[in-house]
Amino acid sequence: MKPWNPPPDEEATLAALETRLGHLHVRQRLGLERDYEARVHRRGTHRFPLDNWDSFRGLIRGSLRAVGLHRRGQRNALAIELRENEVPLAGLPLAFDGYTILHISDLHLDINGAITAAVQQRIQSLQYDLCVLTGDYRARTVGPVDQALSELGRLRPYLAGPVYGVLGNHDSIRMVPVMEAMGYQMLLNEWVRLDRGDEAIYLSGIDDAHSYQLQDFHRAAHAIPGNAVSILLSHTPEVYRHAAHAMFDLMLCGHTHGGQICLPGGVPVLTDADIPRGFARGAWRYHGLAGYTSAGAGASIVDVRLNCPPEVTLHRLRRPA
Numbered sequence: 001m002k003p004w005n006p007p008p009d010e011e012a013t014l015a016a017l018e019t020r021l022g023h024l025h026v027r028q029r030l031g032l033e034r035d036y037e038a039r040v041h042r043r044g045t046h047r048f049p050l051d052n053w054d055s056f057r058g059l060i061r062g063s064l065r066a067v068g069l070h071r072r073g074q075r076n077a078l079a080i081e082l083r084e085n086e087v088p089l090a091g092l093p094l095a096f097d098g099y100t101i102l103h104i105s106d107l108h109l110d111i112n113g114a115i116t117a118a119v120q121q122r123i124q125s126l127q128y129d130l131c132v133l134t135g136d137y138r139a140r141t142v143g144p145v146d147q148a149l150s151e152l153g154r155l156r157p158y159l160a161g162p163v164y165g166v167l168g169n170h171d172s173i174r175m176v177p178v179m180e181a182m183g184y185q186m187l188l189n190e191w192v193r194l195d196r197g198d199e200a201i202y203l204s205g206i207d208d209a210h211s212y213q214l215q216d217f218h219r220a221a222h223a224i225p226g227n228a229v230s231i232l233l234s235h236t237p238e239v240y241r242h243a244a245h246a247m248f249d250l251m252l253c254g255h256t257h258g259g260q261i262c263l264p265g266g267v268p269v270l271t272d273a274d275i276p277r278g279f280a281r282g283a284w285r286y287h288g289l290a291g292y293t294s295a296g297a298g299a300s301i302v303d304v305r306l307n308c309p310p311e312v313t314l315h316r317l318r319r320p321a
Contacts, residue, residue, distance in 0.1 A: 017176060021188055025207070025214065029173040032212050037142040073261070073304025078114055080122040080297055083313045085283055087290055088320045089249050092229050093199035096317055101231075102128040102159075103313040105254025106296030108170065109151035111139035112303040116151045119297055120158045122312055130194070131159045133184070134254040134294065135168025135208065135235035137175065145171075149178050156182050164192070164203060168235040168255065169211035170300075187233060189216040191224055201317075204248070205233040210255060210273070215239055217246045237279050237293045244289035251291045252315070256280045258295030262307040281308075 018026045102123065109116055138148040156163070164185050167173065176186050185192070187205025194201050202224045206215040215234070224230050232248040236255040243251045258281035259268025271280045278284055284291045295311045 014174065014177065017173070021190075025188070025216075026173065029207070029212065029214060032214075033142075033172055033174075036211070040142050069306060070304065073302075073306050074112075076305040077112070077299045077303050077310060078118040080118050080310045080312060082122065082126070083282075083311045085292055085313055085315045086318055087250055087283075087292075087315050088318045089229055089290070090320055091227065091249075092317055092319045093196070093201065094319065095196035095199040096201055096229070097319045099130075099196070099201075099317045100128040101252070101315040101317070102126060102131040103134065103252050103292070103294055103315055104131065104297050105134040105235075105294035106136040106168070106257055106298050106300065107133075107151075107155075108136055108139045108296075108298035108300055109155070110147040111299060113151075115298050115303070116154050119155060119312070122297075124158055126312075126314065128160065128314060130161060130203075131163040132203075132233055132252060133163065133165035134233055134252055135166050136170040136254065136296075136298070136300070137168070137179075138170045138172070139300070141170050141211070145175050149175060152179060152184070153182050156184065164205065164233065166205040166233045166235055167208050169208045171208070187220075189214075189219040191220055191230075200228065202228050202230040203233070204230060206239070208235050209239045210236040215242070217242055221246050221248070236273055237275050237291060238273050240275065240279060240286050240289065240291060243291075244287045248289055250315075250317075251289055252294070253291070254294040254296050256293055256295070257300055258282075258293070258308045260296075260299060260305055260308055264307055266307050268308070 014026060137152055138145055163183060164187055166187055180186060188207045191202055191204040194203055204220045206220050209215040229249050232243050232251045234251055234253045237253045256271040256273050259271055262268050268280050279293055281293055281295045294313055295308055297310050297312055299305055
């Protein structure tokens with residue numbers, strides 16, 4: 001795999017982001033991405049990312065074929081389930097009782113061309129008020145972004161209304177201008193106000209907190225009124241303590257894939273996240289923070305799933321009884 005070099009005109013496009021995000025954040029993200037790419041392609045490195053290791057990918061596929069599970073795992077990876085999650089939130093404005101959020105995570109759209117169609121089919125009949133994406137649109141953690149962006153373009157017409165997203169550890173900040181031109185509003189340590197009549201809640205999103213660790217809770221939340229209901233989008237659940245003490249009411253995240261290849265009963269073998277095991281998939285709570293970790297709609301490293309179905313999730317906000 002050869003290193004990917006961005007087109008020269010991208011520098012001008014990214015310069016527009018600096019006005020919004022600040023020179024430091026954009027240049028820091030770009031610099032860290034380049035360092036990461038250089039490390040991936042440096043021979044003899046002791047921390048080669050498994051997502052980019054073709055031999056490791058082949059080993060997994062070969063092992064699954066040997067035990068007769070490869071084809072089943074591929075079929076499972078395209079059988080996306082719909083999950084529904086009722087979220088009681090103290091102080092939720094009456095106008096937002098029943099407000100529904102479609103949550104999609106970890107698409108890795110360029111790992112298998114059939115995933116986009118599977119997601120389209122799963123979501124096309126759903127009714128919701130807002131769609132959020134919690135990162136990882138690309139399969140590898142380095143390299144070209146063109147195919148992932150092309151698949152995101154195919155997906156966007158199937159997503160109703162406003163769509164907000166954050167970047168994951170597989171994504172590049174170079175994707176942001178193109179995604180926003182498609183109609184995906186990215187939140188990189190930013191917030192927006194969601195209005196219904198005279199009432200409002202707030203939606204905030206942080207940059208990747210797993211590999212790049214560029215989350216900035218102060219910038220993402222300091223201007224949100226203290227008594228307002230606020231929702232945080234984070235690629236990874238690993239910042240659950242920070243989110244709770246920043247007084248967010250709900251955190252939606254992904255990254256773990258729920259384990260993707262699990263033991264019978266859905267017990268994850270690996271989650272690639274420093275979290276309690278109960279936070280690896282589904283609903284959880286920490287102090288006053290309600291959380292939900294999506295098992296993801298796509299697959300990482302290999303396009304298979306075992307004992308851990310892919311999912312999209314409808315979260316319905318409710319006023320407590």
